[in-house]
Amino acid sequence: MSTPSPPGSERRRQLRQQRIRERLRNSWRLVVLLALSGGLGYGLLRQGWMLSGPSQVEVIGSELVRPKHVVQAAQLTFPQPLLALEPKRIATAVVNALPVEQVQVRRLMAPPRLRIELVDRQAVARAQRRTAKGIEQGYVDRFGHWLSIRQSRALATKGSKGFLVLGWQPSYRPVLALVLAQRERLELGSDLRQIRFDPGGNIWLESASLGQVRLGPADGQLARRLEVLGHLQKQLPAQIKARRLPSIDLSDPEQPELGLPGPAAAPPQPPS
Template sequence: MSQTQTRPLPPGAERRRQLRQQRRRERLRNLWRLLVLAGLAAALGYGLLRQGWTLTGPEQVEVLGSRQVKADQVIQAAKLRFPQTLLGLEPRRIADELAATLPVEQVQVIRLMAPPRLRVTLVDREAVARAQRRTPRGMEQGYVDRLGQWMNSSQGQLLNGEEAAGLLVKGWHPRHRAALTEVLEQRASLGKDLLEIRFEPAGTLWLRSASLGDVRLGPADAQLKRRLNVLEHLVKELPPQLKGRQLRSLDLSDPEQPELAIAGPAPTPAKSP
């Protein structure tokens, strides 16, 4: 009669078996921890998206850098509606809409998460003159800024127009911006009585001054700066024989040979009895 004999386990085999079981239990515990943490993170993220990272009112819109544009104007121009999730906003689109609608030179839009808010940083544009331009629908009234850029009437109404009211730019066109900017830069040195900057359809540039009358500057070419310097000199040091006489026109097409047209003789001072 045969008997089955049980072989003894090699030394350390039982210990290795226990270690393998322990590692399996540890892996299962780690897997459960990972699943629980993933669920909590998903729930927290969903809650933040639905409640935490949401603009609930206008007070969460910050406007920095502008002295004239207020938060309500930004909200209206950007077409913001509340409540609004932050992640649903497109900063580039908002910046483009604000730049096209508001009197600003630069726009930066940033979404901030803690606490949730929308930060809009602006650099103001300033109207320096009234302006007219011809469009397919007729003559349009507006303004220009210091860079010669067009500003529509709604943009100009947001600004203090007292300084801009005394100067009118006629015949504005994008191709004239560089020449217009050059004239505006020298506006202070040309005298406070500068009333008009006019571009003719052919491109000839004219100025109208209360003291010098009409000034023909000619084409807006490389000699424009030289012509403006000559005009500045005449404004400061008008020849004695011309003082007290009204000029009908001044032609600076050739800045080396200015041509003046006199309106009439100088008034004769009254004799004392």
């Protein structure tokens, strides 16, 4: 004989089954809701926030760069999902290809557009470089980047006629940037006439008060040579500066060689 079930057990079993069915229904509702939300979100991202053309690319802060230049530099194609764009990649491409020193890229949703905020490079010196077609004239910015005449047309009036950089090459850019960064600290600002890279890789400065200064090669001692130059600029007697040294050799910064000027000419005597 089977043992009779305790009172109420059937009721409890039915309640458990009911709770299980309710949980299953709730789970299915959640899955359907997530699927609908995901599909709606995906469709909105893919179709709602789209860049259809260059007209949705904004460029602000630059006198030279236009949206078409940014599109070309970043190799943007349209239509383009806004959220698929990588601001860091675009900024890197723009700063490497265009005459700008700072780039900030922002994706804006309402209305969908790409905003590029730029700071133009500022020409600080005239420059020359040798190319396959001969000597090319241009400018350099404070980071040592080359700026062509065309690129600098709107910028070249901003303090870029003080001195000349000769023999510019891409490999010299970091060295040039270091010298340019140090010139004010070393009080060479208005005194500097020329920075020259000779074919052997040596760096020469021409100063109004110190004359020709050989800084030597672009090696690890360059910063020390610049420190010694700043010391000489401050410590050399005014009488020597006024007579203009023929040259200073700082190839060995611990033993600078000064080519001393000849005796100053005697002032003319008044007629007796």
